[in-house]
Structure formats: structure tokens, C-alpha cells
Amino acid sequence: MNWEAVGQKRLLNLDELEEIIMAAYNNAKIYKDKTKKWHDQKILPRPYQPGQQVLLFNSRLKLFPGKLKSRWSGPFIITNVSPHGAITIKSPRDNHEFKVNGQRLKPYMGAHIERDKAVMSLRDA
Known part of the structure; x- marks a missing residue:
């Protein structure tokens, strides 16, 4: 077993995981911005x-509101x-x-x- 090769592979895996997390974070931010834009256009200023x-x-x-x-x-x-x-x-x-x-x-x-x-x-x- 080569400990240096295993260590290098582990560091590469951690870098890939960090990139995946950042991509997911960016996608969530894009989704939230689009949802906010859609919601805000439905609100009419009065x-x-x-x-x-x-x-x-x-x-x-109210637990039991009046029907009418x-x-x-x-x-x-x-x-x-x-x-x-x-x-x-x-x-x-x-x-x-x-x-x-x-x-x-x-x-x-x-x-x-x-x-x-x-x-x-x-x-x-």
C-alpha cells in the first residue's frame, strides 16, 4: 500500500466534493432568485x-371558523x-x-x- 498515493487520491476526492457543494449552492441561489422574481411580479402595488x-x-x-x-x-x-x-x-x-x-x-x-x-x-x- 502506498500511503502517499492514497493521500493524494483523498485530497482529490475532497476537492471534487467541494466543487459539487459549490455547484449545488449556486444552483439553489439561481432557483431562489427565479422564484422570487416570479413571486414579486404577482404582487401588485396598491x-x-x-x-x-x-x-x-x-x-x-382559527380552529373552527364560520363558514360564511x-x-x-x-x-x-x-x-x-x-x-x-x-x-x-x-x-x-x-x-x-x-x-x-x-x-x-x-x-x-x-x-x-x-x-x-x-x-x-x-x-x-
């Missing part, structure tokens, strides 16, 4: 202005828009302000419906 009414998406996990219950709450009023996507909204009921991600909002396109009066009028009919 321009919001202060004073605009919006609905807020309730993303909390809406996951959108609001309307809320925008008070401040940051350039990086954070939006400060205010509740018209109690004037409580908080910041949310702009992707959790959508423009409010309707009039406020008082649910109690709508239910009462349906019961009377």
Missing part, C-alpha cells in the same frame, strides 16, 4: 393615500403611508391607531352597513 377607507384582512388562525364569516374587517381610515409599505390606519369607532402591512389591506368600495339594523329588518319581514 397606491394608498391618507384619508382613504380600507378593509383589513384578519389572518389569525368574512375575514375582512373595517372600514378603517388611513392616516399615514410609509414608503416601505407600512401603513398606519385608524378605527373610526374608537380612534385607535396601529400599523399594518400594506398587503393586508384592500380598498373599501362601499357604504357602511349597520348589521344590527339589517338583521332586524329581515326579522320583521
